[in-house]
Amino acid sequence: MNVFDKYIKEKIDEEDHSVPDSVKERIEQSISELPERESKVIKFRTLPKVIAIAASFVFVCLVILPNCSAVYAQALEKIPVIGSIVRVVTIRNYFYSDDYHQMDIDVPKIEGSESSAADYINKDVDELTKLLADRFNEDLEEIGDEGHSGIFVDYEVVTNTEKWFTLKIRVHEAAGSSNTYYRFYHIDKVNGKIVELKDLFTSDDFAKVLADNLRKQMKKIMAKDSSKIYWVENAEIGQDFVTLDDKHNFYWDKDGNLVIVFDKYEVAPGSMGTPEFVIEKGAISDILKPEYR
């Protein structure tokens, strides 16, 4: 903890922080007015037992049954290559904080999966975060108290089902005007491979089809709300920023729709943040590969 934070904590300890009586009374009054509850079904304590039974059932199915039945063994072949029991942990945090410079970088690692896909992602993430941390430290030395900088990295496991895994890394740079961008990593657990946007589609047309869809959506939004701006083909600007490449950022939402994600400033001014657009299944079902429909 830095010196200033310590100072704040000390001051807090010195002060009296009791809850005023009027508030305590109000709390008691509210509590006393609560009606009785009907006691219902399962309490928390029984849940672990249920899970234990379920887990042992799964164990039986996976281990014992295949040996008993040829049919079942065949069914096993369809089980995903990468176990669904994959998890992501923060293995490292780069942290620095003073009045002018802030760094807080969480480094995730995929665990529970011995696959080259997971290894590749872990290595890539490791390199990216190290690069950002090194760059921050260089700037810190160079700039010192003459300027400000901030770098914040965190992550989210967007999807982790039997068939699919998506890890989203968010990078936020705060120096002068701020910048936010994402890196998405996807693993198709069924074949154990890393997936990029182009891998979802049967033809290279996908970029154009998606871009057309996105432009339509953007224009519709702008027509409804004049405060929203996207850099869609515009006679005045003479430029169109809506182009997607093979690796563009995306994820699947919980309804199984494709969601395209843009970095800050990629297709719109900073005030629009990092826009996302849902592509309805119907719009792309004929160009999606069968396994992704």
Added chain:
Amino acid sequence: MIDKDTFCEQIRLHEKTMYYLAFSLVQNEADAADVIGEAILRAYKNIDALKSEKAFKPWLLKIIHNTAVEYIRKNAKTISSQEIDVAVENDIETKLTLWQTVKSLQQPYRTVTILYYYEDLSISEISKITDTTAVAVKQQLSRARKQLRELLKEDFVK
């Protein structure tokens, strides 16, 4: 699912945190009491949404936060910032307490400061309660620190 007795026990356990959070938003004792009263009722009505006892505190605080925000909108009170400024000014002669200084911060710095320093909540917990991102909370905290440092510089230097 938790029963009424456990619910009440948990409420009492978190009374200080509830008060600090509500106060940080509505800035006076009476409104904070109203907000808490309303939030307790809402929490109780939605108790089935709570997945485990461990999640009680952040879940409760999120309800307090949302209730306070609605309360502010409904009452559209111009926050008695003038009163607060006057109070701060009068104290320039005497030493400013940390609490007075924190109370004088603008939002969202005030709430984030209180949750982080007074309640020892993590960035992640704060972001869930205030319904924003961890990155945003970190930024807010960073700026809050800067402001506090400026306001408290004389005392800090000593």
